[in-house]
Amino acid sequence: MQSPPQGALSIRGAQLASESPMAPYIVEHFARLEQSRTGAKDGSSYVPLCIAENGLLKSRVMARLHACRLPPSRVLGYDSMVGAISFREALASFMERAFLGRRFAPDQIAVLAGAGTVLENVFYALCDPGEAVLVPTPSYAGFWTDLETRNGLHIVPVHSQSDDDFRLTAASLEEAFLSADRPVKALLFTNPDNPRGSVATRQEIEEILRWADGRQIHVVFDEIYALSVFGEAHFTSAAAIRPALGDRVHIVWAFSKDFGASGLRCGVLVSENEALLAAVNGLAYWGAVSGHTQWLLEQMIADDPWIEHYCADLRLALRSAYESVATALDAAGIPFVPAQAGIFVLCDMRGFLTEPTWDAEAALWRRILEECNVNLTPGSACRIAEPGFMRLCYAAEPLDSVVTAIGRVGDLFG
Structure with missing residues (x-):
């Protein structure tokens, strides 16, 4: 045709x-x-x-999913577009133990169809078309698609150099911020890093947060590889740095990498910003996670020994x-x-x-x-x-x- x-x-x-x-x-x-x-x-x-x-x-993940109880009939109907409350309660407990280091309330958690969907919706709510987001490089290539394709945003790379071990500093953030030809509304920072496989230290995260506070911009921490640290480095979540995230710090995670379940399409947002969560809730209808998927994943993450x-x-x-x-x-x-x-x-x-x-x-x-x-x-x-x-x-x-x-x-x- x-x-x-x-x-x-x-x-x-x-x-x-x-x-x-x-x-x-x-x-x-x-x-x-x-x-x-x-x-x-x-x-x-x-x-x-x-x-x-x-x-x-x-095979381990598949075996555990096959062992799940049959889903109740409620998974066939509508539920909260940002995730069933029981699933978000299970996520709050699991993420506290696994990598966040502290508990968030279920209403501070939203689930959508993959980390890319979470990022697209978060930045839709944080930025207006044409505004800029800082992304340190080397970077995950997909961020440009996630932020620019439908949101109409502009990513400003924060370049680092190989002869300095690709080290990100407040000075390089400031240089990129000042060189941007449009308003910079946020920084998207990946830890552990993709593509280098590095892990930021607590001191590096604190430096990033101090700089962002000074510029009064949002920081979205992509912690999608939080459980995939195999070296001597210690992973510290942004949630463990301060007693509260506040309104300008947000965390994204998903089942796609640590559990090898990219096809199940389940990403997670953690935020204390009530307005952002309400905006994401308003967009969630177009990126909701299947009730059946939530049922399976809820049982898996609630199995502490496994x-x-x-x-x-x-x-x-x-x-x-x-x-x-x-x-x-x-x-x-x-x-x-x-x-x-x-x-x-x-x-x-x-x-x-x-x-x-x-x-x-x-x-x-x-x-x-x-x-x-x-x-x-x-x-x-x-x-x-x-x-x-x-x-x-x-x-x-x-x-x-x-x-x-x-x-x-x-x-x-x-």
């Missing part, structure tokens, strides 16, 4: 129809996914190392996988930034560039994709300040496939 002319759509509809908001590496991923296993026998199968999913303990063992085993599994990947990268001659958390490493591919330009990075990414059938996340998507870095996600595919893929890339430059 012939597509309608773009003139039949709104301006924004025509823009979406003509240009996907997804990054090119994601577009390539879905285009190749149908053929992902066709070359398995000759070692040329497509290996996506660009997708930040965690399948390391998938959660305790799962979190311990998750840390062990992540550490083991990371160590195998680090060994494979060393063997392949590919430098990388050491990680403490998450499901990825940031590879330093600058030595393989033909010249230190973004065009050369794009050409290198394309060469790896075409000649190795391996898809990495290019540094440009993470808004890294200098060309040549690429993110490698290692928890979505079987570990032997990941190691084989790293070997392929190494052979390309060997």
Whole structure:
């Protein structure tokens, strides 16, 4: 069937129809996914190392969900659009024990269909179209889609440098704030970090909060990898820094990474700002979580012994996988930034560039994709300040496939 002319759509509809908001590496991923296993026998199968999913303990999570009691009939009907009260009560207890360090009231918690939906709705309520949000880089590539596509916001990168271990400082925040050509309303800070797998110290978080207080802007802490810390670093939630979050500090978490359940679409907002929570409630109808999903997850997080063992085993599994990947990268001659958390490493591919330009990075990414059938996340998507870095996600595919893929890339430059 012939597509309608773009003139039949709104301006924004025509823009979406003509240009996907997804990054090119994601577009390539879905285009190749149908053929992902066709070359398995000759070692040329497509290996996506660009997708930040965690399948390391998938069987454990599935077994626990299968053990849940059958849902009551109430899950077939409408409930609070920001989550059933029993689910939010269970979340308050679980998040206190697991990583927040203190209890929030159920009415200070909202659940929506994934962390991306939470972020989109939160920033819709915090900012007007055209206003700016600071995002430290290297960054998760999806923030640009979450904040700019429908909200019409403008992300101002806060760049850090590799020769300073990508350290974020109040001075760099201030520089980005002053250089913005529009009002800056908020800072979006990820801890643990994606794509570096680093963990911010308590002192670093306190510095960020002091700076934001001075500028009177909101800080949204994305703590989606809070339970995925496997190194020696200690994770400190923003909730543990002060006796109260106040009206300008908010926390986002989801089941997608720590529990490898991105397909269940359940993100969580924690805030003490009653007006923000009311605004999110007004938007939640378009991003509510299935009642059946809430029922399953509620039972899972209320099972304290299972959660305790799962979190311990998750840390062990992540550490083991990371160590195998680090060994494979060393063997392949590919430098990388050491990680403490998450499901990825940031590879330093600058030595393989033909010249230190973004065009050369794009050409290198394309060469790896075409000649190795391996898809990495290019540094440009993470808004890294200098060309040549690429993110490698290692928890979505079987570990032997990941190691084989790293070997392929190494052979390309060997």
